[in-house]
Structures are given as C-alpha cells and as structure tokens.
Amino acid sequence: MSEAATGRRERTKAANRAAILDAARVVFADSGFGAASVRDIVRATDLAAGTFYNYFPDKEAVLRALLDEAALEARARLRAARASARTLEEFVAGGFRAYFEFLAEDRLTFELLRRNAGTIRTLFGQPALGAGTEELRADLEAAVAAGVVPPHDTDLMARAMVGAGLEVGSRMVERDPPDVEGAVAFATRLFVAALNAA
Amino acid sequence: MSEAATGRRERTKAANRAAILDAARVVFADSGFGAASVRDIVRATDLAAGTFYNYFPDKEAVLRALLDEAALEARARLRAARASARTLEEFVAGGFRAYFEFLAEDRLTFELLRRNAGTIRTLFGQPALGAGTEELRADLEAAVAAGVVPPHDTDLMARAMVGAGLEVGSRMVERDPPDVEGAVAFATRLFVAALNAA
DNA sequence: GCCAAAGGTGACGCCTCCGTCACCTTTGCA
DNA sequence: TGCAAAGGTGACGGAGGCGTCACCTTTGGC
Numbered sequence: 001m002s003e004a005a006t007g008r009r010e011r012t013k014a015a016n017r018a019a020i021l022d023a024a025r026v027v028f029a030d031s032g033f034g035a036a037s038v039r040d041i042v043r044a045t046d047l048a049a050g051t052f053y054n055y056f057p058d059k060e061a062v063l064r065a066l067l068d069e070a071a072l073e074a075r076a077r078l079r080a081a082r083a084s085a086r087t088l089e090e091f092v093a094g095g096f097r098a099y100f101e102f103l104a105e106d107r108l109t110f111e112l113l114r115r116n117a118g119t120i121r122t123l124f125g126q127p128a129l130g131a132g133t134e135e136l137r138a139d140l141e142a143a144v145a146a147g148v149v150p151p152h153d154t155d156l157m158a159r160a161m162v163g164a165g166l167e168v169g170s171r172m173v174e175r176d177p178p179d180v181e182g183a184v185a186f187a188t189r190l191f192v193a194a195l196n197a198a
Numbered sequence: 199m200s201e202a203a204t205g206r207r208e209r210t211k212a213a214n215r216a217a218i219l220d221a222a223r224v225v226f227a228d229s230g231f232g233a234a235s236v237r238d239i240v241r242a243t244d245l246a247a248g249t250f251y252n253y254f255p256d257k258e259a260v261l262r263a264l265l266d267e268a269a270l271e272a273r274a275r276l277r278a279a280r281a282s283a284r285t286l287e288e289f290v291a292g293g294f295r296a297y298f299e300f301l302a303e304d305r306l307t308f309e310l311l312r313r314n315a316g317t318i319r320t321l322f323g324q325p326a327l328g329a330g331t332e333e334l335r336a337d338l339e340a341a342v343a344a345g346v347v348p349p350h351d352t353d354l355m356a357r358a359m360v361g362a363g364l365e366v367g368s369r370m371v372e373r374d375p376p377d378v379e380g381a382v383a384f385a386t387r388l389f390v391a392a393l394n395a396a
Numbered sequence: 397g398c399c400a401a402a403g404g405t406g407a408c409g410c411c412t413c414c415g416t417c418a419c420c421t422t423t424g425c426a
Numbered sequence: 427t428g429c430a431a432a433g434g435t436g437a438c439g440g441a442g443g444c445g446t447c448a449c450c451t452t453t454g455g456c
Contacts, residue, residue, distance in 0.1 A: 007423075007424070008422085008423065008424085009422085009423060009424075009432070009433085012422095012423095012433090012434095013433090016434090030320070031232070032230075032231075032232040032316065032317050032320075033230075033232065033233075034229070034230040034231065034232025034233030034234070034317075035231075035232030035233070036232070037412080037413060037414085038413080038414075038415090039412075039413060039414085047434080047435090048434060048435040048436055049414090049415090049435080049436065049437095050415085050416075050417085050434070050435055050436065050437095051433085051434055051435070052415095053415065053416080054433065054434075057415095058414095058415095114316055114319075115316035115317070115319075115320060116316055117315065117316055118230065118312055118313035118314055118315055118316060118317075119230050119232075119313070119316075121312075121313075122228075122230075122313060153384060155369065156366055156369060156381075156384050157388075159362075159365035159366060159368070159369050160362040160365060160366055160384075160385070160388060161362075162365055163361040163362045163363070163364050163365030163366070164357075164358040164359075164361045164362040164365075165361070166361050167357035167358060167360055167361030167362075168354055168357060168358055168361070170357070171353065171354060171357050183354075186351060186354050186358075187358070189392075189395070189396070190355075190358060190392045191392075193391045193392045193394075193395035194387075194388045194389075194391045194392055196391075197387070197391035197395075198387070205453080205454070206452085206453065206454085207402075207403085207452085207453060207454075210403090210404095210452095210453095211403090214404090235442085235443060235444085236443080236444075236445090237442080237443060237444085245404075245405090246404060246405040246406055247405080247406065247407095247444090247445090248403095248404070248405055248406065248445085248446075248447085249403085249404055249405070251445065251446080252403065252404075255445095256444095256445095
C-alpha cells in the first residue's frame with residue numbers, strides 16, 4: 001500500500017495475485033483444501049486457467065501464501081498484546097483478546113484455518129491454527145523463571161490454551177455479534193485459576 | 199461376532215465390508231477425506247472397483263460408517279467412566295482417562311478424526327471429534343445443580359475441555375509410549391482448579 | 397450333482413483436472 | 427507513434443476418477 005503508485009503492469013500483477021488469494025481463501029474454506037482444484041480457484045476469479053500458473057506452481061503454494069499472511073498478522077497482534085502486559089492476568093487476557101479479536105474480524109481466514117487444520121498439520125510442520133504455540137510456551141517458561149507462576153509442564157499448558165482457545169473461539173463466532181469480551185473473560189478466568197494452582 | 203457362524207455368503211459380505219472400512223480408515227487418515235478417491239480405497243483392498251458400490255454409494259457413506267463406529271465405542275467408554283465417579287475430581291479424571299485411553303489404543307481412528315475434523319464438522323452436524331460435547335455440558339449442568347460446582351457457562355466449559363483434551367491428547371500421542379496417566383493428571387488438575395474457582 | 401440367485405469383476409463412456417504452449421493483447425519506453 | 431517485452435488466454439493431450447453393466451464365478455438349496 002505504501003508503494004502502490006507504480007506502473008499499470010505492477011498494479012495488475014498485484015491485483016491478480018490478490019484475486020487468486022481471495023478466491024482461494026473462499027474455496028479452501030468451504031470445499032476444503034483436498035477437494036478443491038486449481039480450476040475451482042480460477043473459476044472464482046475472472047482470470048484464465050493459464051494465468052494461475054504465472055503466480056503459483058500449484059494449489060499448495062497458494063495455501064502456503066495464505067498461511068504466511070495469516071501468521072504475519074497473528075504474530076503482530078500477539079506481540080502488541082504482550083508488550084503492554086504487566087501482570088499474569090493481563091498477560092493471559094491480552095493474549096486471548098488478540099486471538100479472539102482476530103477470529104472475530106477475519107472470519108473467513110478463521111474458517112479457512114479451522115476447516116483445514118488437519119491438512120495444514122500434515123502438510124507443513126506442526127503449528128496449524130495456533131500459529132504461536134511455541135512462542136506461548138516460551139512465554140510461560142519465562143513467567144515460571146520470573147516466579148510469576150509455579151512450575152508446570154509449559155508445553156502441555158500452551159497446547160491446552162491453544163486448544164481451548166480454538167473451541168471457545170468457535171462458540172464465540174457462532175453467535176452474532178460475537179462476544180469477544182465474554183470469551184476473553186471466560187478463557188482468562190479458566191487459565192489464571194489453573195496457572196495459579198499449578 | 200456372536201452370530202458369526204453363518205454361511206460363507208454372509209461371511210464374505212462382512213469381510214468385504216470390513217476390508218473397505220479398514221482401507222478407508224487408512225486412506226482418509228493420511229490423504230484426507232477430500233483428496234481421497236473411491237479408487238484409492240479400492241486399491242488398498244483386493245476387491246474390484248465395482249464391488250465397492252455393492253456396499254456403499256460413495257466415499258461419504260464410508261466416512262459416516264467409520265464415524266458411527268467410533269462414536270459408539272467412545273460413548274460406551276465415557277458412560278462406563280461416569281458410572282463410577284463419586285467426586286468432582288473422579289468425574290473429571292474419569293472422563294479424560296476414557297478419552298485419552300481411547301486415543302492411545304486406537305491411533306488410526308484418532309488420526310482419522312484429527313486429520314478430518316474440519317471436514318467432519320462441515321459435512322455432518324457439529325460434533326466432529328468431541329463426540330460428546332453436548333453430553334459433557336449436560337453433566338456439568340447436573341453438577342452445578344447438585345451444588346458440586348459453582349455456576350458457570352457450561353457450554354463454554356464443555357468446549358474448552360474438549361478443545362484442551364484434543365491438544366493435550368495430541369501431545370500425548372506424539373510420545374512413545376504415550377503417558378496416559380500424565381495427560382490425565384495434567385488435564386484433571388487444570389479443570390478441577392478452573393471449576394472450583396468458577 | 398444341478399441350477400437359479402447372489403454377487404464379484406473390470407472394461408467402458410463420460411467427465412474433469414492438470415500443466416503447457418502458441419498466440420494475441422497490453423504496456424512502457426524511446 | 428512504433429516496437430519489443432511482459433504477460434494474459436484458452437485449447438489441447440494426457441491422466442485419472444466416476445458409476446455402470448454385461449459377464450462370469452461362487453454359493454446354497456434341493
């Protein structure tokens with residue numbers, strides 16, 4: 001967006017790439033990655049079949065690009081949330097708030113991730129939807145070291161938080177409008193109690 | 199098994215059906231339902247293509263049959279676990295133990311469910327992997343009514359338990375041999391603390 | 397042992413997908 | 427305005443999936 005005013009050539013390129021990504025998000029989210037074909041994506045676009053291959057070698061590359069985008073956004077939000085946390089409660093609440101706000105704002109991406117979580121797990125490494133389970137674990141480790149939280153299995157705890165967050169987030173998104181603060185409050189109370197009692 | 203000693207005709211039929219289901223479990227677990235074809239399943243069998251259609255109309259029906267099987271087993275185990283629970287802690291621990299033992303014993307089915315959770319959710323109704331979220335919610339409600347647990351949002355709590363259980367179970371299964379009791383202890387402590395503090 | 401019913405078999409016609417490539421349109425530069 | 431490079435287009439050959447059906451083997455009753 002900052003350097004948008006380039007030549008028409010460049011602009012078309014960016015627009016085509018974006019059109020493919022947008023179409024793929026929808027197609028993957030509601031047919032599932034496995035059942036989706038490159039033609040399905042192209043059809044949801046006004047481009048010709050051959051054009052697709054000027055941008056991506058296959059549908060897997062498109063999925064990868066979509067995930068990179070989502071991960072970038074998610075990481076930025078989580079980093080921001082962490083920066084301002086002073087207490088354990090703020091830390092937990094901030095993390096969940098960032099997570100739930102993301103889900104609420106970008107439903108399509110959430111649906112994409114949720115629908116294809118299994119595929120993503122097997123296709124790429126571990127992360128899948130919790131695009132930051134490992135960072136969370138490291139943060140918990142740091143909290144233990146700082147004496148804020150009793151020692152516990154931080155790997156299991158991080159996974160439990162991600163898993164519970166996913167399900168709680170799903171329920172949240174089912175309601176319209178989604179009650180972000182309610183979800184944050186629930187998840188925070190749950191894990192603050194668990195962490196203190198660890 | 200009880201009425202197995204029927205004619206050869208019957209036995210072949212049962213064997214063929216079982217062969218298709220077994221093959222499908224493997225194929226769906228590692229290619230994903232969407233990417234799998236009826237031919238993939240048939241190929242993993244020593245039957246001919248046409249035979250498949252004498253047993254199932256399409257691959258979706260096979261998935262449905264696999265899920266019915268799994269749900270039946272899971273429900274039986276959970277019911278048994280509940281029967282013996284006397285305290286809150288026993289109730290929670292019993293539920294998680296039943297769940298984790300199932301995952302540990304039938305890895306293939308677990309992989310099938312985990313890999314295709316998104317597809318299952320959209321293809322059939324809600325349940326997917328937590329083949330008993332609703333029952334769990336009802337049990338929590340009963341515990342609240344009985345005064346064993348403070349009032350709380352039982353729907354969210356049930357989902358959080360299922361979500362956390364799934365992730366904790368995944369970690370458990372990654373290790374060999376899987377530490378069922380460790381997983382049970384972790385999950386139980388987590389949710390007993392949360393429930394008491396609700 | 398015979399024969400009709402059950403049911404396994406795999407080739408077939410139809411369809412869609414894949415990735416490519418020769419062709420044509422558009423763009424940017426001079 | 428002219429022209430070369432960039433890149434969009436869609437038809438094409440090859441592959442493979444789908445569900446069917448005529449045919450053949452097996453089974454079970456008599």
